[in-house]
Amino acid sequence: MICAKCGKELERGYPVCLNCGQRWEVQEGEEEEKREIKQYNKNKNKINIVVLVIAVVLVLALFMFPMVMTFMGLRQMAETYESLQSISGGM
Numbered sequence: 001m002i003c004a005k006c007g008k009e010l011e012r013g014y015p016v017c018l019n020c021g022q023r024w025e026v027q028e029g030e031e032e033e034k035r036e037i038k039q040y041n042k043n044k045n046k047i048n049i050v051v052l053v054i055a056v057v058l059v060l061a062l063f064m065f066p067m068v069m070t071f072m073g074l075r076q077m078a079e080t081y082e083s084l085q086s087i088s089g090g091m
């Protein structure tokens, strides 16, 4: 885009001409672009929440699984120990 006052190339993202200071109207296309970026950011936030939930579930599963396994393993170990004791005759 070119400044209507001085004819210089306008910088994107600035609401005024950097050469002469003339304010210029933001074109509709750029507004649309901004809205699209906002929508994109919203979608990105939604995805982040989903990723966060999945991560929390995974972490919980990772913590719970060894605990359950340890509990079951301890029971099995205790049973094995008892049967070993009965075989050896209580040493």
Ligand SMILES: [Zn+2]
Residues within 6 Å of the ligand: 003, 004, 005, 006, 007, 008, 017, 018, 019, 020, 021, 022
């Ligand atoms: Zn200008």
